[in-house]
Amino acid sequence: MKVRKCPTCGRDVIGRADKRFCSDECRIFYNNALRKRKRSRNREQIRAIISNVREMDQADAKNLLRLLERISKVFKIMSTFAKTRNSQK
Numbered sequence: 001m002k003v004r005k006c007p008t009c010g011r012d013v014i015g016r017a018d019k020r021f022c023s024d025e026c027r028i029f030y031n032n033a034l035r036k037r038k039r040s041r042n043r044e045q046i047r048a049i050i051s052n053v054r055e056m057d058q059a060d061a062k063n064l065l066r067l068l069e070r071i072s073k074v075f076k077i078m079s080t081f082a083k084t085r086n087s088q089k
């Protein structure tokens with residue numbers, strides 16, 4: 001059997017075949033780091049969008065804002081729908 005290595009500390013993982021981490025500490029550390037990376041990637045993307053909007057002319061910027069408004073409305077409707085579905089369970 002192949003020895004799995006903990007992706008956080010590199011130690012051997014002993015236990016069930018689907019176990020990925022050597023300990024809860026390593027699992028939590030790994031997931032927190034992953035979340036942080038995702039957050040900073042999102043921040044980078046938002047920064048890039050903002051600088052693009054700054055370079056747009058006014059008509060393009062207005063159209064973009066209108067589009068974002070529409071998208072946020074769709075997300076609101078979707079989250080309301082998800083909430084009512086969850087409360088029905």
Ligand SMILES: [Zn+2]
Pocket residue numbers: 006007008009010011021022023026
């Ligand atoms: Zn570990």
